[in-house]
Amino acid sequence: MIEPWMSADDMAEHLGVTKHTIYGWISDRAMPAHKIGRLWKFKASEVDDWVRSGGAAVVEEEKD
Template sequence: MNDKWVNIEELAEYLSITVDTARTWIKAGNLPAYKAGRRYKFKLSEVDEWVRSGKIKECDENGKKV
């Protein structure tokens, strides 16, 4: 299987959130991410699974569980 990888800007657009929100969720350990040097990379299949699992609903904009 050939999974698509995206950067944080593409991920924010994909999820219809801001880049700042994505960074907050990463720092809180909520969003599945990989560090490549100084940048984050995201496997869309993992992000899709994270959304389907309902975990996106557990995060507010500050990365805290609600």
Template sequence: MEELMNDKWISIDEAAEYLGIKTVTLRSWIRNGKEGLPAQKIGKQWKFKISELDEWVKSGKSAND
């Protein structure tokens, strides 16, 4: 069941909160093409999967400038 929750799509606001950053920072990362950021545009909304965000953070790419 936990794995199912990690595969749920979340909004940009929820993703920013999950990562402990401001939404404006996450939008900036998307706009600037931050390496490996697992963001998907669905319609006009940016969506994220928690499992993919976790993998991205674990990979160390989130620390790259």
């Protein structure tokens, strides 16, 4: 079976975060996403692999 494309709203719900967080991860953390026209689309399997590899992990800033 072919995996369907997911919207930013769908992906936010899938991961339990806001759509704003999804867009931030695309620009700041190289979240796997594909621009189709004006819309971002996602494959759940690609995003799940990215999350498992630590892509969505909270980054602690070093304190001086």
